[in-house]
Every structure is written in C-alpha cells, then in structure tokens.
Amino acid sequence: MSCRRVLLWGLGAIGTGIGEELHRRGYELAGAISHQVGEDLGDVLGVRRLEARVVAGPGELAEDALRADVCVIATASRVADVEQQILWALENGMHVVTCAEEMSYPAASRPDAAELLDEAARRAGRVVLGTGINPGFAMDLLPIVATAPCLEIHSLAVRRVNDLSPFGPSVWAMFGIGLSQAQFEEGVRNGTIVGHTGFRESLALIQRVTRLAVDEVVEEFVPIIARVERRGPRGPVAVGQVAGVAHSLEARWRGRVQIRLDHPQQVDPGAEGIGTGDFIEIRGRPEISLRIEPEIPGGVGTVAMVVNAIPSLDTLDAGLVTADGMGLPARRIPEFAEGYA
C-alpha cells in the first residue's frame, strides 16, 4: 500500500472537501496548489496545522511535496484545462484522480488527449482516473450496474432531479438562475450558461459497456421558469425568473429511443411539488425500476467518489482508466485507517 501521500491541486468546495476527508482517513497531505497562496493547508481545510503550504503553481512546491503517491486534481471541468496538470503529475511519478467531468470519459470530447494521457500514464507506470457523482456514478455507473441482472435491454432511461439551492454563486451563474428568460437565452448564445457537463461522457460509458447501438443523439436544454417563488440559502428566485435548467439527451437507433438521460437542475424544486431523486428505468427482460430518494447529493458524492477510488489505484493496470474500469465502485477506506468508521 503505497498510496498514502496526496498532493491536492485545487482547493475550491470539492478540493477542500477531499482534503478534509483524506486527512480524516489518515492520509498524509503533501501540499496543495491553489489561490490561497502562503496559507498552511491545515488552516484552509479547518483541521490541525499540517506544515504544508499552499502554493500558486507546481514550480513552487517544496521538495517533500513532490514525494506524493497521488495527485488529486479538482480545478476544472474540461480536459483542455486539466491536461497539462495531469501530465505534470505523471512526470513526477504520481497517480492522478480528478473530478474534471470530461475526464470520466475523455475520449468522448477529446480522443487525441485521451490517447496522449493514456500513453503518458503507461510510460509513467501510473493510473489516471476521472470520477465524480455525475458523470461517474449517478447517470452512468449505477445504471450500468443495474443492467447486470438483465438478459435483454430494450431501452434505458435515467433521470436525476436535484436541488441547486446549496450550491455557490458560480453554479448559479452557470445555470442562469435568477435571470429573465431573455437574459438566459443571451447567456446560452454567448456560452456563459452551459448546463450540465457530462452527458457525452455518461452516454459513452453506457454505450461502451452495454453496446446499445445509437445512430442519432438529440440534446435539449431549456430554462425552468419559476411558477411560484423559489427559496434557497442564496435568496429567492421570483416568479417568471429562471430557477434552473432542464437538460436532456436522447440517443436513438433507427428512430427508436435507446438511451434517455434527463437532468433537470433547479433551485428549491419542492416549492412546486417536485421531489428530488435518482431514477433508473430499464425496459427489457426483466424490467428494472430503481429509485433513490432524495437524490445522491452532488458535492459530498463527488468528494466520496474521488476519495473512495484512491485505495484501488495500486490494483489497476497503468494507463488512463475510465470510470467503468475502476472495478466495483464502493466506499473503500485505506488499510492504514484501521478502526475508522
């Protein structure tokens, strides 16, 4: 078991949550790269002092911060934004786990980068793994696992209804929450409102394992307009304003729906009587109807998926490992955390 020393790259809400949990589980935090430059990492995480500084870039890391077994990258969503960070970590002999959404199946958006990262990881004898709650679990791995007792699959539909109330201002902005419909449409046009990142990756994961044929993919992206006032910790959303986004993807074969992914994300859905949850419907033999209510929470879920993946890294073959290659997904605590609940 060599995966005990971890370098954190990115200390936003997710990166901080990962750092706290790693500390709680007995991992050694080697250091961190983030914008809280000069602070002690323990202070940033709200744990005891760790005598590990937060620095602005990898070039400023102390010698002992480079002796990490794993680099956890929680800086961005896109392959383009984490690619160089991953290559740097591999060159320094570290495994990489990242919650960058596109990295759950990088070949879906960037086949060239996926190949390059796989080669670099093999050369370094290390693993690069992308995971998270979604993509990475709720709308891909869990429905894939639900197919295990099936002889036939005629279609597969996944619906994830969540509540954005607890999320921060950057997430609210990404969904255009509180805007008028006209402002929302302008935001979609200029690319500031992007909705969910991960449908292409989830679809690719589902298709790769189930081998369901697809010849047409239709994506929809429409604002959810508040019909009653929505309330959240960040203030209300008035009637007529954008409360969220209904994002969906339909994968068809010869006109027939094979896979449908539905992901309405909004503030305070309960105000309009909408319950949250993760719903999987498999039509086939047998039919499987699975519900998790309320939904698996996004933030803590992503932190857990990343942290729980670390004990498996040394058991996987070197290379780029996509979410479906991490073995049986599970909560896995390290050997050295003996006695930990």
Added chain:
Amino acid sequence: MSCRRVLLWGLGAIGTGIGEELHRRGYELAGAISHQVGEDLGDVLGVRRLEARVVAGPGELAEDALRADVCVIATASRVADVEQQILWALENGMHVVTCAEEMSYPAASRPDAAELLDEAARRAGRVVLGTGINPGFAMDLLPIVATAPCLEIHSLAVRRVNDLSPFGPSVWAMFGIGLSQAQFEEGVRNGTIVGHTGFRESLALIQRVTRLAVDEVVEEFVPIIARVERRGPRGPVAVGQVAGVAHSLEARWRGRVQIRLDHPQQVDPGAEGIGTGDFIEIRGRPEISLRIEPEIPGGVGTVAMVVNAIPSLDTLDAGLVTADGMGLPARRIPEFAEGYA
C-alpha cells in the same frame, strides 16, 4: 475472445435458462451433463438441434465436448457439492462460472476449499467465479455499489421481499410452504427446511469491501403463517399454513447493529398487502435510500448474472474470483453477438 464454447453442467430451471440465453447470444454449446441422458441438448433447451448429447457424467463426454472454454455449473448450492465438478473442469482447461450460492464467497463456509480451488485455478491459468442474483447481487454487490458515494457508513440495511409463487416444488419444499407450523418446526429440526442460502456469503462480501467491524452475528428464521389464503400457480396456501420464511441476519459490533439483511420469502405476499422489492438503506454521510420495485426476479436474474459474467473471464487474473472481484457488474454481451439487442 476465446470464451465462446461452453459446457453446461446441470440442466434444471437455471441451467436450462442459461443454455437458452447462451445459444441466443451466439455461444457454442459443447455439450451438457445432466439427468436428461441421451437427449439432444437443443431439444432440452427448446432451440434447434445442436448435435450435442446430454450425458450422465463427465467421463461420457465426447472428445469435442471437452474442447470448451467455460464450464457453467448449475447443479447445487453448496461448495461440497460442486467442488469436484469445478476441479474436473479446471483440469480440463476450462474457466468455471457457477451459481452455487456458497461459491459467491466460498471462504465464508469452507476456507479450506476456497484455498484449494484458488490454487487449482491458478495452476490451470483459469478463473473460477461464483455469481447469481442472491447471493451475488441484490443483497451484496448492489448495496456495496451504493456505498461508493458515501464518506461515512453508520449502518447498512438490505431487505429483499420476493414472491415464491413462480418457483417449483423443490423450492416450495425447501421453505416448508403449505405445512402446518408443527410440521415446519419438525422440518427445521431435521434439516429439510433450510431457508435462504447466502447470508454468510453476502455478509462476508459486504464486510470485505466496506470493512465494517462485526463481533456478533445473529440469524433469525421464522415461518410466515398465512393470515388470508395465498394463491399461486402451484395451488393455494390455506389460512394458518406456512406461506414462507422470514429469514434475517443482524451483524453487530459492540451491541450496535452494523449490517442487517432481511429476506422474507413467501407465496403471494400481495394477498396480505405486502409489496415486493429490493430495499437498501445506508445510514451515514450521505444517507442513501434505494428501492427497486418490484424485486429483481430471482430466476432470470441468476441466469443473467451468470451469462453476463462470461465475457469478462478472459480479462480477470487466474484464480478463484469472488463476486466483488468480477469488475463492474453489467449486462455484457460477447463481441461475436454483434447486432444483438
């Protein structure tokens, strides 16, 4: 892809279902060992003639029946009853997949046999895998997968409520269905009524992955007495007769319930307003409440778990592989079944 040719050992309801589905997916059926001696395997399976005979024992198999990549063993529940069959298949160069309940985690009942089978499999360079719906999925792998987004687990409860109506007379006898309470108690004493086989295996799988500490295991086994008449394809169960068995296991640590497995199995539970389903409750951070309603059906589910495991055999390291080591559980069809829905 060499896993294309399969030898069937056991042609009961499950073995026959496996044979049919393998044929449908384009596998070659090399032959079968069962009591329908002398019949063409295709006739037994209800498909086209296969020019493969059913024989009474391995010594009677034709030369080409021995050239199989995989032997599927669906003959019995206990390690003791399949151990020699598995060793024979390994000696003849075949992987083994079996739905023998105890083989999902053979070390739970027979650590000596588990070690011996592992050694034999490694020596043969082949895989031995035990799987099925339960044990093998509903009450172990699926709850394990549901822990993946968890930081903490305080307790884990799994409840599987199923309907025994569609099962055959041997299953009815195993649960004492239709007996008086006194007859049931006599059957439990003389060992003819055994209830569910698999709790020890499911518990071992859950513990091995989650590492939840356990210092006391309490098993309960009580008859479910019909309070209204129950109806099924095999005739009614009268008021006052045994309609099934409520079998449960509680694994505690320092007096606290860590893992609870509940498996009431009965004929026509709907007659008393009891809905069937698979229910998983994880107390921890976050809490996960998962429901599959109705329950994943037992028969077809076990057939699917076995058949879906075959394409992964060549990707696993040689040895005894327990259900948690089969990688990501999923419906997996072979490469040569291109175009198959």
